Amino acid sequence: MNRVLTIFIALHWTVVFAALAALAGLHDGENFPAVLAAISIQFPVYSPPMPAALCALLAMGFGTVAALFLWMLVTALLDGEGEGGDADEVVRLAFGSAVAVFTLVFLGCALTPAASGLYRSIAVETGALLASYLAVCAERRMAAVAKERAADRLEAAARTMALRAAHESLVHRLMGGRRSGEPR
Numbered sequence: 001m002n003r004v005l006t007i008f009i010a011l012h013w014t015v016v017f018a019a020l021a022a023l024a025g026l027h028d029g030e031n032f033p034a035v036l037a038a039i040s041i042q043f044p045v046y047s048p049p050m051p052a053a054l055c056a057l058l059a060m061g062f063g064t065v066a067a068l069f070l071w072m073l074v075t076a077l078l079d080g081e082g083e084g085g086d087a088d089e090v091v092r093l094a095f096g097s098a099v100a101v102f103t104l105v106f107l108g109c110a111l112t113p114a115a116s117g118l119y120r121s122i123a124v125e126t127g128a129l130l131a132s133y134l135a136v137c138a139e140r141r142m143a144a145v146a147k148e149r150a151a152d153r154l155e156a157a158a159r160t161m162a163l164r165a166a167h168e169s170l171v172h173r174l175m176g177g178r179r180s181g182e183p184r
Contacts, residue, residue, distance in 0.1 A: 005139050009132045010073035017066035025059035061101045068094040095133045
């Protein structure tokens with residue numbers, strides 16, 4: 001089980017998005033600036049509270065992404081051999097939906113002139129997601145390559161044994177049916 005990095009990355013993003021979902025879902029829109037401050041988007045101190053429906057939508061988006069990363073974590077834990085193509089699909093779905101939610105947050109905040117630090121914070125979050133995705137993919141590829149190398153070594157050993165047996169058989173036939181080491 002060489003997926004320690006995948007497990008910890010999935011756990012990390014599950015906790016991050018679950019915390020953002022919980023923060024967005026609390027206090028009927030009064031925490032909206034706090035949610036955006038958690039991802040480094042600043043609003044003025046005296047900004048009016050956002051509508052509760054907007055906060056609920058944001059909480060549902062973050063909660064869905066947290067559930068997808070939890071699904072990724074469970075899949076990584078249960079995928080013992082690392083051969084499952086389903087695990088790759090779950091990884092792509094989780095990271096894709098995270099980027100989609102951050103893109104929607106970006107578009108929503110771009111319409112609000114009071115938001116500051118928008119481009120930098122979304123770029124950092126998207127970059128962190130991309131780096132995490134690349135690390136998970138690299139880990140899965142390295143496990144596949146290591147498994148293939150082990151299979152190649154076994155195949156090479158079997159081939160060597162077969163060649164040796166063929167050589168011994170040929171030598172036996174050339175000697176007229178006698179075994180090597182027997183007197184003529």
